Amino acid sequence: MSDVTIVKEGWVQKRGEYIKNWRPRYFLLKTDGSFIGYKEKPQDVDLPYPLNNFSVAKCQLMKTERPKPNTFIIRCLQWTTVIERTFHVDTPEEREEWTEAIQAVADRLQRQEEERMNCSPTSQIDNIGEEEMDASTTHHKRKTMNDFDYLKLLGKGTFGKVILVREKASGKYYAMKILKKEVIIAKDEVAHTLTESRVLKNTRHPFLTVLEDNDYGRAVDWWGLGVVMYEMMCGRLPFYNQDHEKLFELILMEDIKFPRTLSADAKSLLSGLLIKDPNKRLGGGPDDAKEIMRHSFFAGVNWQDVYDKKLVPPFKPQVTSETDTRYFDEEFTAQTITITPPEKYDEDGMDCMDNERRPHFPQFSYSASGRE
Template sequence: MHLFLSCSHHIQKPPLKKKKIKKITLYPLGVITHTYTHIALFTVLPLSAEDGDIKEINITHVVKEGSEKADASQFELLKVLGQGSFGKVFLVRKVTPPDANQLYAMKVLKKATLKVRDRVRTKMERDILADVNHPFVVKLHYGFQTEGKLYLILDFLRGGDLFTRLSKEVMFTEEDVKFYLAELALGLDHLHSLGIIYRDLKPENILLDEEGHIKLTDFGLCKEAIDHEKKAYSFCGTVEYMAPEVVNRQGHTHSADWWSFGVLMFEMLTGALPFQGKDRKETMGLILKARLGMPQFLSTEAQSLLRALFKRNPANRLGSGADGAEEIKRHGFYSTIDWNKLFRKELKPPFRPAVARPDDTFYFDSEFTSRTPKDSPGVPPSAGAHQLFRGFSFIASTLLEEDGSAEPVQPLPHPVVQQLHGKNLLFSDGYVLKEDIGMGSFSVCKRCVHKATNTEYAVKVRTHTCTECRVLLCAFPSQVYDNGKQVFLVTELMRGGELLDRILKQKFFSEREASAVLHTITRTVEYLHSQGVVHRDLKPSNILYVDESGNPESIRICDFGFAKQLRANNGLLMTPCYTANFVAPEVLKRQGYDEGCDIWSLGVLLYTMLAGFTPFANGPEDTPNEILSRIGSGHFSLTGGNWDTVSEAAKELVSKMLHVDPHQRLTAKQVLRHPWIVQRDKLPNSQLPHQDPKLVKGAMAATYSALKNSQPTPELKPIESSFLAQRRVKKLPSTSL
C-alpha cells in the first residue's frame, strides 16, 4: 500500500522512516468550485496530537477480483457537466456489459488521493472505497487511468446541487432544512466513521437525485494542482464555511464538519451567511471572534441547535463527543424525524426535480452543457506521479453477483425526440422558422414547419433555459432544443383561437357544453397536479383550441411561463405572479398557495361561461382597487340573470371552486367527480346569453392593464446575478482537458 506524505521543507532530512508521525504538512493548492468538479484541497496545516496520524492514502490498485478493468472506450461522452482548472466532468453512457446504457458522471482528474484517519491505516484502499457506500453519499463505481489522466466514474445526480435550488428559493422553510440536514447528518456520520473529514461542506457539494434526496460529493478527495501564477494558497475551499480551528491552523477533527453543518443550516434558513466580511481576511476574523447575530424569526429549537453548533471550542461543539452524530440526532430540532425511515428513504423530500428522462441536465449550468463533449489526451505526469497511480482501477461490487458474474441490466430507452442539450442537434436541422404569431414578456412565438413531414407547429423562442422547459418535458412530450444562446420549445399550432373568444362569438352555448369544456380543462389540470406542477396563470387567453372544430377535446392549455413545481409535501409557493380577474385571494395577500390557485382560476372561467360576465369585474370602468377588493373578500353573486335558470349543482360547484379558503376549495379530482361533471346528460341544454363580447373582454383588459401598472413586473435575471452566486465568483480558466 502506497502512502503519499507531503512533508514541509522544515522537517529535517533524512526522511522519517518507520516512525509515528505526529505532525504532517500538506502543500497548499488551488481550488475550484462547481457541481461535480469541486476540489477539496488541503492547506499547510500542522495537525494536533489529538487528531491522530492523518495522511493521504493513494487510491491505487483497487480492482474487484475476477472483474475486467474499465477504460475510456467503455463510455460514450454525452455532455459536459462542469469544467475547471483540474479537469472536466462529463455525462457518459456505459456501452459495455454488465451495466450497458447506464448513465454516470465521469470526472477526469490528474491526481486523486483519499484522506483518512490513522485508525484505519491498516485497511487496504479497496476496503475504504467499498465502505463509502451510503444512501446519502455519491458512489464511486469505476476508476481507471491513462498515461496522463485519472478517471472517476460516479453517480449521475440529475437534480443538480443544493446551491442552485437555494439561489432560486433564497431561503428554505424550517421543515425543508430539517429534512436536508437530517439526511446530511447521516451521510457525514458515515464518513466520520471511516475516518474521513469533509472540511469543506457547502451547498455546492450537496447534490440532489431525481427523487430529491441529497448525496454528498467530493468527500475527502484532494487533487494536486497549482494555479496559473504558480502561487500557493494558505487555505483551500470556501473560507465562509470553515471552522475557527481550521482558520487558525490549530488542527482539527471531525468536529470541524459540524461547524460547517451549522453554517449551512444558517444559510438555508436565512439566505445569508453567519460570518461574512468584505474580503477573505475580514471573514476569517469574524469567524474567529464575532458574535453570532441570531435571527429572531427562527424557532426556539433552530436557534438552540445553531448555538450548539457554533461553539468556537471544538470540544464543546455538538457532535464532537463520543456519540458523534447521535448528539445531533437527539436535539429537539429533530424531534419529529424518524431516523430509520429517513435512512430507508421512506420520507418524501420537500422538492422533487423536474427530470422526466435519464439524461435531463436542466439543473446544470448551460455554459457547460451546451459545449461539445470532448476528452483530449492529457499531458503525461512526472515519473514519480505516474508511480503513484500504477494499476489504478476500481469496480463497484454492486455491479456484480456474489459469484462474480455480471448482473443483467435493462437497457435505458433512448429519447425519441430531441431533448434539451442532447446530441448536438440544432432546431434549424429539423425546422424552418416562419412569421411571428405572438409576443410575450420573456419570449416570442413563431410558426415553424417540420422539414421532413411539412407539418406546421408553433415554437416559443426564449433566451435562456426556463422553468417552462422543465415543466413541459416533465409532463408532456414536447421537443426542446438549446443552441447555448436560445431555447426553442416546439408545440402544437393552435388554429382555433382562444376559448373565451369562441364562447362569446357562439350564438348558442349551453350549460351542458360548459360542463364538457370544464371537464376537458380540469382533466388536464389534474394531470399537471399529479406531476407536481401548478400552472398559476389559467386565464382564458392561455386556453385555446388546436383546431376550428369547437370540440372540447381539441382544447389545450398553453403558456407555462409562470408554471412551477410544487414542493413534494410541506412547501407552499410564494411567488406573486397573477393576472387580474383570475387570481386567488391568498395570492393577493401574498400568502402561500398551491393547487387551489388553479382551481380558483377554473372557477372564474366556469362562472364566466355560465353567467356571461366575470364574477369580480363589472366593466372596463372598474378600478383595480375595486376588483382586487372583491377578489380578496370572496364576494360574488349567484342570483339574477342566467343564474335563475342554471342548475343548483352548477351553483354549488362554482361556490366550492371559488371558496376564499384554499383548504376548503375542491381539488381537481373532486371537480371531476362532481355530479355536474359526471351527470352531464341531465343538465339543461338551453341557451345561456352573455354580455356584449366587447364589454366582457374590455372589462378584463382594463383590469389586466390596471393591475400591470400597479404591480410592476419584476425583472428576472439568471442565477449568476444573484447575491448568492456573486459571493462565490467562480474563475473558470481554459484547460486542455
C-alpha cells in the same frame, strides 16, 4: 495482530494550510501507520483528541529546502482523503531520522498488505462489491477515455470540466472529471487539487477546523452541517468577507449573529453546531449524531421513519432517467463537448488558437458570484 507501538516521537514544525504560519506540534509515529500531532507533549499516548491525525500508509515523501531549510512534505491519507502536509525540523539529521522512520513504517505496512492479499485472496474478494470483483477478474484493466461515450457537459471551471459519460462495455453512467494538469501545475495547485481542500476559497465555506489546524474528527462534519443549515435558514453565510484574511479572523473569533425571525430552537441548534471548540460542539461528544438528533429542533422528527425512507420530502426532483440533466445549468448542458488531447494545449493550458480568437478572460466562467 501485534500491539501498536511508537516508532518515533518528537517536536516538529507544521505549516498551516491557509494561514501559512509554522506551528509547533508534538508528533507520534506508530507501527500501524498513524501519525498524530498534539499541541503539548502528551502524558498519555492514548489521548482522544489529537490536533492532527494522519496515516502514512502508502505515503510519498519529498524533501525540500523551501520555504525553510530541512523541510519535508508528506502526501498521505487523512481518513479517506489524499492530502499533503509540510513539516520543518532544525537539522538535516533530524529530517533524515523522521523521513527514514516514516518510510520504514509505510514499507512494512505495504509488505503486510501484499502478504494478506497473497495468503487469502478469497477473503479479500468477499469484502468488495460485485463491480470491484469484476475488475479483479480482469486484472484491473486500466480505463482510458476511449472506453466512454461523452453525453453532456455538466459544469466547468478554471481547472477542468465535469461530463456525463456512459461506459461502453457496461452501459453504466458516470460523472467524469477532466482536469487540465498544465493549469494546475502552473498555478501551484497540485496539493489542493489532490485534496480538494480549496472548498473555503472556491465556495466561501468557513471550514474552521482547517484554519485552526485540527485535522481530525467527526466534529468537523457537524461544523459543516451548521454552516449549511445556517445558510438554508438565514439565506446567507454565518461568516463572510471578500478579504480572505478578514474572513479567517471572523471564522475564528466572531460570534454568530441570527435574524430576529429565527425560532429559539433553530438558534439553539445552530449555536450548538457552530461552537468553535470541537470538544464542546453539539455532536462532538461520545454520542456523536444522537446528541443532535435529540435536540428540540428535531422534536417532531421520527428518525426511524427517516431511516426507512417513509417521509415524503417537500421537494422531489422529477428525474426521468440517468441521462436527465434538467437540474444542471443550461449554460453548460447546451454546450458541445470537446475533448482536446493534452499535446494540443499551449503553455497556459488553453486550447491552442491564435490570439485574436482567445477569450478576453481565459480560464474563467461566469457563476453569478457577485450575488448574495
